[in-house]
Amino acid sequence: MRSPPSYQDFTANFDWNVAERELGYRPGSPINVAWMCSDRICQLGLANKFALLWEDYQGNEKRFTYDDVRILSNTIAQFLCMQGIQPGERVCLFLDRVPELYIGFLAILKIGAVAQPLFSAFGDESLLVRLADAGTSAILTQKKHLYKVRKIRNRLPKLRHIIVVDADPTSLQEREISFAMEQAPRVEEFSTYPTTAESPSVLHYTSGTTGQPKGAQHVHYSIIAQYLTAKWVLDLQPDDIYWCNADPGWVTGTSYGIIGPWSNGITQVVLDSGFNAERWYEFIEKYRVTVWYSAPTAIRLLMKEGVEIARKHDLSSLRHLASVGEPLNPEAVLWSEDVFGKPFHDTFWQTETGCIVITNFPGMPIKPGSMGKPFPGITATVLDPKSYAPVNRAGAAGLIALRPGWPSQVRGYWNNEAGFRAKFKNGWYLCGDRASIDADGYFWFMGRDDDVINTGGHLVGPFEVESALLGCPAVAESAAVAKPDPINMEVVKAYVTLKGGFQPSDDLELEIMNSIRKRLSPLAMPQEIEFVDSLPKTRSGKIVRRILRCREFNEPLGDLSTIMED
């Protein structure tokens, strides 16, 4: 049996140009992610290999070869060109995990436009904030999500085209157009727009503590890192059947749900359905999935369902397992060793890093609970929070920091230069997380360094929730904080003071929760609302979420005098 290379093998004389060479990229020449992921794979002789095996919650199935993906992305690309969409314009993907999402993503990149994927579970307000900020020109969506777009389109003057992939043309209104990918005449040849290394490619919105979500701007050169990390960390081999169960509304679903596997010419499977243990195991068994990239919340849900369900299925095809998004608790690693015969490998990264940066490699001894070591070419350390100098003491806590300059690093935040600059200190990029490094160089995650709530691997910004809460007629002031949760690690909890004339009640709590769920998303919805008379504030009146968070987690408050100052 093939034994994977050691960490030393991976790191010795490392240079990112390994990936440039393997992808056939010569610095200075055009580079286009979509072309690399489809046309190039066909040219390698893999045109008839399956790129995508797709299934939905009702059991409908579709299969697409690399040649299908090439031709269908050409077909959508040509349609977008005919609508007058120009290179650099933002085109939003607001779709369930249907084939049009994956293939449309490539199409947008083929015309040199910027792909802006958003979760289809988003409500109208979450959608509005992100489309308005990006000045998005077009949106691809489905009939079932159209009502949300219709609700906000009058507030989006720049949104010229609402493209519905499954609608009956007679039911459409102004600015709406129907386009059925598989019924349209197939476009065999399309000349991909000659984007270069620094041309913008993907715009992913991610939440921070202050302000509305930030648009992380990526470029075509990112593929260099996504290709190599997918190959080495996810251990992709030519015959693999790869399953990444992340939605492309989240960076994991694009970097490793589209670009990583397809740039490697791998067959991937997609299940467009929510969590269901039985269904997931059936899916693995049916497609003989070999490599699975998942998340701690999903693993905890599987653990909760018990080993018996897993034992009913033949899961012996699984060769390599990896996880991302939140701390992977040691119990989950041990459980997977017991149930699947192999451990989940924790990987750490962010929307801003574009690729896995700290990780457990296939051939590396795992220390359960640790995130592993830096990917070759990534210089990672932990910094003292006051001096921003590396801590350099085994086991000591610090801020996770990376030396800027790896290929898939975010190039900026859309419309938010100051927010971007604030992420750099002393020549380091700060991730916004805390960790320690042990004597063997393994990183151990400790927590976030801000007020962002990580619920089931999804980052929710308190500001976004609080803004939505203030939109409820009864709410005077609010603070959104994390509350511990056995499955999602954290959920949103809101502390609320009411306006005069309103009384706390269960009905009011439900009404507020529902309003947030509809306007933002089910994930951003507070699972609990605590009505209070006042909120803790600094002397100048800023709400101090940390005090409320400490209360939820039963943690000591520490020195309050510094918190209460500004």
Ligand code: 6R9
């Ligand atoms: C890919 C992705 C990034 C934040 C990150 C950290 C948390 C991600 C983790 C992890 C502990 C891991 N995070 N991986 N925490 N262990 N292995 O998740 O991107 O949505 O931008 O989130 O998620 O807090 O800073 P993104």
